[in-house]
Amino acid sequence: xxxSDTAEPVRMQRIALVAPNTALRDVLVQVADAxxxxxxxxxxxxxxxxxxxxxxxxxxxQPAPPLISAVAADPAELERAGRxxxxxxxxxxxxxxxxxxxxxxxxxxxxxxxxxxxxEISAALAKSGGAVVPLARPAWSSPPTLLAEHxxxxxxxxxxxxxxxxxxxxxxxxxxxxxxxxxxxxxxxxDAGEGVLLMGAALALWLRWPRWLxxxxxxxxxxxxxxxxxxxxxxxYGECFGPTGLVPRLxxxxxxxxxxxxxxxxxxxxxxxxxxxxxxxxxxxREGGWRSALYAPSGIAGSCVFLxxxxxxxxxxxxxxxxLAAGGxxxxxxxxxxxxxxxxxxxxxxxxxxTQAVIESFDLVVRLGSNVVSFTRLAAFGLTHAALGLLVWExxxxxxxxxxxxxVVGIVVFAAGTVLAFSLEALIAAIQALRLEYYELFSRVFTxxxxxFRPWHVPVARTAPERRVGELARLPDTEVTRP
Numbered sequence: 354x355x356x357s358d359t360a361e362p363v364r365m366q367r368i369a370l371v372a373p374n375t376a377l378r379d380v381l382v383q384v385a386d387a388x389x390x391x392x393x394x395x396x397x398x399x400x401x402x403x404x405x406x407x408x409x410x411x412x413x414x415q416p417a418p419p420l421i422s423a424v425a426a427d428p429a430e431l432e433r434a435g436r437x438x439x440x441x442x443x444x445x446x447x448x449x450x451x452x453x454x455x456x457x458x459x460x461x462x463x464x465x466x467x468x469x470x471x472x473e474i475s476a477a478l479a480k481s482g483g484a485v486v487p488l489a490r491p492a493w494s495s496p497p498t499l500l501a502e503h504x505x506x507x508x509x510x511x512x513x514x515x516x517x518x519x520x521x522x523x524x525x526x527x528x529x530x531x532x533x534x535x536x537x538x539x540x541x542x543x544d545a546g547e548g549v550l551l552m553g554a555a556l557a558l559w560l561r562w563p564r565w566l567x568x569x570x571x572x573x574x575x576x577x578x579x580x581x582x583x584x585x586x587x588x589x590y591g592e593c594f595g596p597t598g599l600v601p602r603l604x605x606x607x608x609x610x611x612x613x614x615x616x617x618x619x620x621x622x623x624x625x626x627x628x629x630x631x632x633x634x635x636x637x638x639r640e641g642g643w644r645s646a647l648y649a650p651s652g653i654a655g656s657c658v659f660l661x662x663x664x665x666x667x668x669x670x671x672x673x674x675x676x677l678a679a680g681g682x683x684x685x686x687x688x689x690x691x692x693x694x695x696x697x698x699x700x701x702x703x704x705x706x707x708t709q710a711v712i713e714s715f716d717l718v719v720r721l722g723s724n725v726v727s728f729t730r731l732a733a734f735g736l737t738h739a740a741l742g743l744l745v746w747e748x749x750x751x752x753x754x755x756x757x758x759x760x761v762v763g764i765v766v767f768a769a770g771t772v773l774a775f776s777l778e779a780l781i782a783a784i785q786a787l788r789l790e791y792y793e794l795f796s797r798v799f800t801x802x803x804x805x806f807r808p809w810h811v812p813v814a815r816t817a818p819e820r821r822v823g824e825l826a827r828l829p830d831t832e833v834t835r836p
Contacts, residue, residue, distance in 0.1 A: 359501070359506050359525065359527070359528060360524055360525060361523075361524055362498045362499060362500055362519060362521055362523075362525050363467050363468075363469070363499040363500065363501065363806075364467070364468045364469070365465045365467060365468065365496035365497060365499070365521070365806070366465065366466055366467070366468040366471055367463070367464075367465060367487070367488040367489065367490050367491070367494075367496070368390070368463070368464060368465070368466055368471070368485050368486060368487055368488060369462070369463050369485070369486040370384065370390065370461065370462045370463075370464070370478075370483065370484075370485060370486075371459060371460070371483065371484045371485075371486055372459065372460055372461075372481070372482060372483035372484070373458060373459055373460075374455065374458055374459065374460055375482075376481055376482035376483060377450055377453065377460045378425065378446065378450065379481040379482070379483075380478055380481050380482070380483035381446055381449055381450060382421055382423060382446070382813060383477060383478060383481060383483075384474075384478075384809065385421055385442075385445070385446070385449075385809060385810060385811040385813065386421070386811075386813040387474060387477070387810075388808045388809070388810030389466050389467065389474055389808055390474075390808055390809060391464045391465045391466070391497055391806055391807050392449060392452075392462050392463075392464040392809050393463050393464045393465070394452050418438060418441075418812075419439075419441035419442040419444075419445055419811050420438045420439050420441075420442045420811065420812055420813070420814045421439070421442035421443065421445070421446055421811045421812070421813050421814065422439050422813075422814050423813055423814065426439060426443065428440060428443060439814065442811050442814075445809075445811055446811070463488070465496055465497055465806065466485075466808070467502065469502075471485060471487065495520070495521050495522070495804065496521045497521070497803070497804045497806035497807065498518055498519050498520065498521045498803040498804065498805060498806055499805075499806035500513065500514065500519060500525050500527060501525075501527070505574060506527060506528070508571050508573070508574050509527040509528060509531045509574055510525075510527050511571070512527065512530050512531060512534060512575070512790070513525070513526060513527050513530055513795075514805075516790075516791050516795050516799070517802050517803075518802050518803040518804060518805045519799065519803050520640065520799070520801055520802065520803035521803050521804075522639040523636040523639060523640065523798075523799065523803070524632055524635055524636055524639075524798075526632060526798055529628070529632075530790060530794075530795075531574065531575065531578060532578075533625055533628075533790065533794065534575070534578075534579075534786050534787070534790050535575065535578030535579045535581070535582045536582050536621075537731055537785075537786040537789055537790070538579040538583065538782050538783060538786045539581075539582025539584075539585060539586040540582075540586055540618065540621070540731045540732075540735055541730075541734040541735050541738065541778075541781075541782040541785060541786065542579070542582075542583045542586070542734075542735075542738055542778055542779060542782040543583060543586030543587045543589065543590045543592055543607070543735055544583060544586075544587040544590075544592045544593065544594065544595070544738065544742065545583075545584045545587030545588050545592065545593040545599075545600050546587070546593040546594040546597075546599070547583060547587070547594065547771075547775050547779075548579075548580045548581065548582070548583030548584030548585075548586075548587050549580065549584055550580070550775070551576055551577075551579055551580030551583060551779075552576075552577055552580035552581060553580075554576055554580070555573045555574075555576035555577035555580055556573075556577075558570045558573035558576060559573040559577075579783070586735075587600065588600055588603050589602070589603045589604035589605070590602065590604065590605065590606065590607055590735075590739065591603070591606060592607075592739060592742060594742070594746075594767075594771055595742030595743060595745055595746035595771070596739075596743055596746055597746060606739075607732075607736050607738075607739040608736065608739050608740060608743065611732070611736055614732040614735060614736065615729050615732040615733075617732065618728050618729050618730075618731035618732035618735075619725055619726065619728055619729050621728065621731065622724070622725055622727070622728020622729075622731070622789075622793070623663060623725055623728075625728070625794060626724060626793065626797070627656075627659070628794075629793075629794040629795075629797040629798050630651070630652075630655060630656040630659060630797055631656075632797075632798045633651035633652055633655070633656075633797045633798055633800075634646050634652050634653055634656060636798060636799070636800075637649045637651065637652040637800070640800075640801070647690060648690050648691070648693060648694035648697075649800070650694065650695075650717055651798075651800055653687075653690065654687050654688075654690035654691040654694065655687065655691060655717065655721075655797070656687070657683050657684065657686050657687025657690065658683075658687035658688055658691065658717060658718065659687075659721055660680075660683060661679075661680045661681065661682070661683030661684035661685075661686070661687060662680065662684055662721060662722075663680070664677075664679060664680030664683065665677050665680030665681050665684065666680070668680055688714055688717070691714055691717055692710050692711075692714045695709065695710035695713040695714060696710040724793050727789065727792075727793055728789065728793070730785055730789070731789075734778070734781060734782060734785060737778070737781075738774070738778045738782075741770075741777075742774060744770070745766070745767060745770030745771060745774060746767070748763070748767075748770065749763045749764075749766050749767040749770070750763075751763075752766060
């Protein structure tokens with residue numbers, strides 16, 4: 354995969370699935386098993402995956418994950434055997450077949466699939482008599498969004514997908530979101546020793562060991578990145594399980610230089626906001642052309658207010674009148690563009706629309722200042738982490754110097770205090786980094802939601818060709834293909 358391919362959603366292809374009526378079932382079985390096609394039904398009700406009715410002897414069938422039999426089976430025989438999973442799969446299959454458009458002995462279904470899978474699926478379906486026909490994308494429709502199909506990129510997408518579905522036209526920020534998240538975490542959780550522990554936890558997640566951790570294994574890139582960032586910032590702060598002196602200090606001591614750390618956090622936040630505005634401009638242009646990119650508060654208009662304010666602040670601080678004046682002019686230009694957008698959204702005429710546009714313009718300026726200040730929490734929680742580490746370390750030293758039993762108690766205090774600080778601070782840093790990611794950055798990158806790619810998938814129950822069709826009812830669950 355090229356690096357540029359990770360910067361946007363997977364390219365989708367509009368397709369028509371075509372098969373003779375006699376081969377439609379076999380073709381649909383293959384499509385359901387491959388989980389590669391989202392079938393559109395033009396607003397009609399999609400086939401239900403659940404069964405209804407009563408089983409023999411008055412037993413009520415429990416909902417079960419549907420399965421599809423590889424060969425046609427008698428529903429009555431499946432019901433007598435209690436195989437409601439196969440019945441549910443057959444219901445889905447028949448529902449999709451009923452939704453197909455039929456002409457001259459052939460049936461067709463329309464939908465979307467990743468363009469990269471088109472040759473593979475076409476070759477597979479040709480053996481059953483089916484075909485995949487590429488179609489032009491309708492002007493009124495937007496393709497569904499799939500950020501990544503597999504690999505490390507796929508494991509980074511949950512951070513973005515939890516916020517919402519990326520519109521198909523937008524940039525996929527998964528890598529940048531991961532990088533900014535782990536750096537923010539590391540700045541708040543700067544400790545080399547605890548960072549190494551996090552990287553060890555990431556290794557365990559990656560190896561899927563122990564067994565009870567397997568369900569959390571997709572989180573290993575975030576834990577590994579957070580651990581690496583925490584280790585780097587721990588070296589910069591001179592922290593390793595607190596101020597133990599085990600590592601050199603490469604930059605500053607958080608408790609000794611809190612103002613410097615606060616300014617650095619605000620500066621880092623300003624850089625992240627500038628990056629978010631850059632992505633916002635690209636997305637607004639891809640979504641609605643140059644007008645949207647120019648006037649949107651998350652586009653060029655908002656960027657001008659942000660950058661102009663930064664230039665004016667720098668000019669004021671360094672006593673550079675030219676920078677101050679230029680920054681002020683850029684702010685005025687940006688506010689003028691944003692005001693025009695707010696006025697148009699409010700109706701464009703009348704005192705009410707004008708007042709609303711003024712209030713929203715004022716809110717734009719206030720929010721910019723509060724957004725930058727919000728990033729100082731990176732320093733605030735970094736100071737808290739350092740203070741807890743110092744408290745535990747000083748208590749341990751005091752007990753250790755008294756010797757004897759007190760030294761043993763000191764070891765216990767150090768271990769318990771480190772575990773407590775690690776648990777609390779890791780949770781707080783993870784939540785605060787997520788909060789900054791979503792509220793301060795993603796709110797500028799995205800202004801609308803896309804439609805997630807939902808491929809139709811029902812696992813296929815495998816059986817040998819020589820078995821009778823009725824034997825499907827007694828097919829064990831182990832002979833089932835699942836995702």
